[in-house]
Amino acid sequence: MNNQWIHTNTFHYEAFKNLDRLARVKEKRGLRISLCLPTLNEEKTIAKEIVIFKSELMTRFPLIDEIVVIDSGSADDTCRIARKFGADVYLASEILPCLESFSGKGENLWKALYITTGDIIVYLDADIKNIHHRFAYGLIGPLLLDEQIKYVKGFYDRPITTWDNKIRPTGGGRVTELVLRPLFSLFFPELTQIIQPLSGEYAGYRTIFEKIPFPIGYGIETSMILDIYQKWGLEVIAQVDLERRVHRNQSTKALGKMAFAILKTFIKRKVDLGLIELKDSLHDQMIQYSISGNDITPDILRIEDAERPPMIDIPEYRKKFGIVLDPNPRSAPLKSVSKQ
């Protein structure tokens, strides 16, 4: 097991604080960077995110080229506010309308690949109360400055132990610590070095994202890590300490649903890799119970496990980005060209 990764590929956002330097490297390498915010009813936080990224990473330092909001059909004012503050706003259901439509965060992230034009795509949750531009430049930094790194994951709060042997109070969230970390420990111990595998803040090269499938729901973060790890190895992944993140706290019930989707994604990947064999198919309903007085009522939710194929398999995408399929799929990775 490569247990050095946590030392070599873990960074602190402050290492990338020199935005002028990052902007110069980006320009020199001729790269475009897109920021994507998937939303569903985020009217309370979306404006602040857009304003800060636009001010700090577009107006003051030309690091980001576009801010794109992909909305799942918010019932509140999210889209109007996002437009007002200068983001390009798209309804997920209106992107690639020729395909069957799904609803979920993974769906939005996948469709963002079609809409955005960047060589690097930064995905950030839109519900961060204490948003700061470090959430973006901290993720972009390693991608620009270390050519080996292709995918960067954010983590916050405090890791359990750090490279300087300081003990910090917490690791990931509840689902990470109770579901995913035990699974990683059992099957992929190397991946336990990723402090917060479920964080919603990550960035990577289009050439990576376009070649992996995207589950439409909560399983997206898990599948992304597993797929990138399997295809390119741990060395292309880095993680960045983004320090404190304040967001909405979720109920245990909501986290249960998230855990369900993550477990399903994980098991599916294990089966696909031939590492385990299932004698029967998995159920697709999460069953929880509500107790009120003497009444116990089941709360059943069907959680779809649909998965989008790698975007590069979509002809419309290849046409838009001028990608020509390599006749020999075993040769070097496909080359994509950003549309300016």
Add this chain to the structure above:
Amino acid sequence: MLDQISNLEAYEDAIRSILDIVIANIVLIGQIPAPTFQEQERAKLLLERMSECRVDECTTDGYNNPIGIVRGRSRDKPPIFIVTRLDTPFSKEVDHNFTIDSNTITGAGLLDNSLAVGVLASLPFIIHRLGLNFESDIVLASVIQSIGKGNLRGVRHLLKTWSTPIRGAVCMESGEIGRLNYASNGMIRCDIRCISNAGIQRSGLHTPNAILVLNEVINRILGLRLPLRPRAEINVGTISGGLKHGQIASTAVLGLEIRSDSDLLVGGLYADIRDIVQGVGQENHVVLQTKTISNVRAARLKHNHPLVKHAASILNQLDIAPMRGPSESEVSIFLSNNIPAIALGLTRGQGYQQTAACVQIEPLFKGIAQIIGVLEAIDSGVCDE
């Protein structure tokens, strides 16, 4: 001067085009708590942002007031000051995360006075964007220890130690747009603290109720005769005390303010109140103490001072009705040092001194345009007479 005023609309539009810079500064700086005496972290960020943004010199004075200087063309003209206070009335435990709606920003401290600090940090960028080049140096100062027990210490120290003459000053307040303050009343703020169980021997007497003792103090203050001229006012602003419904209150504190355009009268009334406190304390066998929290001397510019006249014209040009009145904030210290100064508000808002303060974004563009207009007026010499 008329030419300068005619540019205001264009300024407003140009400032609107960099809305993201202004709001980002308001949010990033305002979200750092800065209770009085604990402003260091906010001061550090303000300096950092000014230094990244076309400010020629960034420093702190001997009292740790953060200061940025945009150098002017002339070495002979004295500097012009733009000032805001840095501290807010909220502790670090209060949630300082702001929310932004389509036309409002909401959060603790925005009106007191975080929005103005964000605008101060944006001014170098705005000045550059508007292509302005002043004769005087522009000194951007955000003074610490201003409110409450801070007693305007930061601005007092800044002026005491500033070695050159000052051409004029504009003090920025988050709200309300339209305010035009060019006078300050003489003012004393004090706390009167009553402790009724402080080891005083009482033979057979029950412990006096501290709240009722303060009630007696209030009654006697209300009996003071206040002249119509010079005008004077005693405001009982805060009261707190006691522990629970069924227990006699053993401690209580009363906060009050004496204000007048005559320093002599303020001093006289304060002496009367101290006499009342001493008398009531002795009569009730309690510890009753008066403590001065802050004080300001009366000072003013004439209503027809060129700075006041030009500021009023600029407001009118922007369709903002000037609201004239006194202010006991930083402007009072400039005025009492005989430096021409005015205080102006930047936008409209609700919830002063409350954690859910809400400010409007749209009026801010006019608010900043008026500051630039006044800055140009001072630079053209309206304070030089």
